[in-house]
Amino acid sequence: MSCEADTTALLRSGGRRLTPQRQRVAAALQHAGGHRTVEELHELMAGQPDTPMALSTVYRALTTLKELRLVSEVDAGGRAAFTWVDHSRPHHHLVCLGCGVERDLDPALLRQLGSEIRAVTGFDAFLDHFAIMGECARCRQAAAQT
Amino acid sequence: MSCEADTTALLRSGGRRLTPQRQRVAAALQHAGGHRTVEELHELMAGQPDTPMALSTVYRALTTLKELRLVSEVDAGGRAAFTWVDHSRPHHHLVCLGCGVERDLDPALLRQLGSEIRAVTGFDAFLDHFAIMGECARCRQAAAQT
DNA sequence: CTGCCCTCCGCGAATATTCGCAATTGTACG
DNA sequence: CGTACAATTGCGAATATTCGCGGAGGGCAG
Ligand SMILES: [Mn+2]
Ligand SMILES: [Mn+2]
Ligand SMILES: [Zn+2]
Ligand SMILES: [Zn+2]
Numbered sequence: 001m002s003c004e005a006d007t008t009a010l011l012r013s014g015g016r017r018l019t020p021q022r023q024r025v026a027a028a029l030q031h032a033g034g035h036r037t038v039e040e041l042h043e044l045m046a047g048q049p050d051t052p053m054a055l056s057t058v059y060r061a062l063t064t065l066k067e068l069r070l071v072s073e074v075d076a077g078g079r080a081a082f083t084w085v086d087h088s089r090p091h092h093h094l095v096c097l098g099c100g101v102e103r104d105l106d107p108a109l110l111r112q113l114g115s116e117i118r119a120v121t122g123f124d125a126f127l128d129h130f131a132i133m134g135e136c137a138r139c140r141q142a143a144a145q146t
Numbered sequence: 147m148s149c150e151a152d153t154t155a156l157l158r159s160g161g162r163r164l165t166p167q168r169q170r171v172a173a174a175l176q177h178a179g180g181h182r183t184v185e186e187l188h189e190l191m192a193g194q195p196d197t198p199m200a201l202s203t204v205y206r207a208l209t210t211l212k213e214l215r216l217v218s219e220v221d222a223g224g225r226a227a228f229t230w231v232d233h234s235r236p237h238h239h240l241v242c243l244g245c246g247v248e249r250d251l252d253p254a255l256l257r258q259l260g261s262e263i264r265a266v267t268g269f270d271a272f273l274d275h276f277a278i279m280g281e282c283a284r285c286r287q288a289a290a291q292t
Numbered sequence: 293c294t295g296c297c298c299t300c301c302g303c304g305a306a307t308a309t310t311c312g313c314a315a316t317t318g319t320a321c322g
Numbered sequence: 323c324g325t326a327c328a329a330t331t332g333c334g335a336a337t338a339t340t341c342g343c344g345g346a347g348g349g350c351a352g
Binding site: 060 | 329331332
């Protein structure tokens with residue numbers, strides 16, 4: 001869980017403003033946890049006592065939060081989902097296109113990839129959180145038995 | 147460039163049908179080369195003597211071709227783009243979110259990641275072609291001089 | 293070659309996401 | 323605390339992408 005002070009500082013960086021909308025979207029995503037769609041977040045906030053927020057504002061707030069790397073968008077086959085980036089618990093997803101089963105991947109593997117890219121190219125790859133599509137062992141075996 | 151016979155065989159696999167629409171989309175993408183948007187492909191085919199093709203059909207054909215791994219969809223920040231998968235020239239992209247500069251990445255690094263994932267989890271990761279977002283060395287240095 | 297069945301296509305409607313613009317409202321400054 | 327100014331929001335319209343459905347036609351049994 002990112003430090004609150006750190007979050008507000010980032011939200012104010014680069015001429016950006018700390019608005020209640022951005023704070024609410026950030027809070028909603030942190031509180032809800034996991035992968036959430038834009039619609040889910042919008043409805044979550046519609047249930048709050050504050051003034052309702054336009055759907056397009058939720059989209060824009062998420063875009064901003066992504067730019068600050070406080071939030072990550074993941075495409076796991078279905079519709080786009082967003083998640084609060086917890087730097088203390090990095091993880092990635094392996095999604096089987098055959099059966100849909102989903103499991104987490106050891107973050108060390110991608111951390112190493114990031115280091116190698118950095119060493120070879122000088123490029124700092126943002127590999128915080130994403131989904132890798134493929135085929136699980138079970139489906140692969142099933143496919144091989146033709 | 148995939149073997150023609152191989153392509154038609156794949157298009158017929160699993161009860162799927164070999165239709166002129168799918169063949170035209172595949173041919174257009176191979177001929178055009180590079181990363182192409184749905185709209186570009188649709189217009190390309192609108193200029194052909196054959197009967198015009200519905201836009202939704204182009205979307206569906208690309209979805210099918212992706213399932214067969216003949217085509218890959220890449221999200222490099224802008225709108226979604228598709229490309230014919232040339233297994234003889236695997237490559238990936240590094241895209242800088244600061245300045246937009248884009249360079250290719252040594253495919254060996256991701257080939258190795260795939261092997262490790264396979265060894266550790268038994269999962270066959272499809273890492274044919276995609277974009278990795280991040281920050282180039284130049285932008286990183288500029289950001290550091292605050 | 294013919295007929296039948298089930299997948300695909302065209303089309304228009306439903307969703308999802310992005311934009312343009314005028315009205316608001318954070319922020320820096322005095 | 324009041325002003326000035328640019329960033330941001332709300333809203334509706336513009337795009338982008340996906341669906342549902344009835345008709346067309348690929349592919350296989352006969
Ligand atoms: Mn996750
Ligand atoms: Mn490419
Ligand atoms: Zn599977
Ligand atoms: Zn850069």
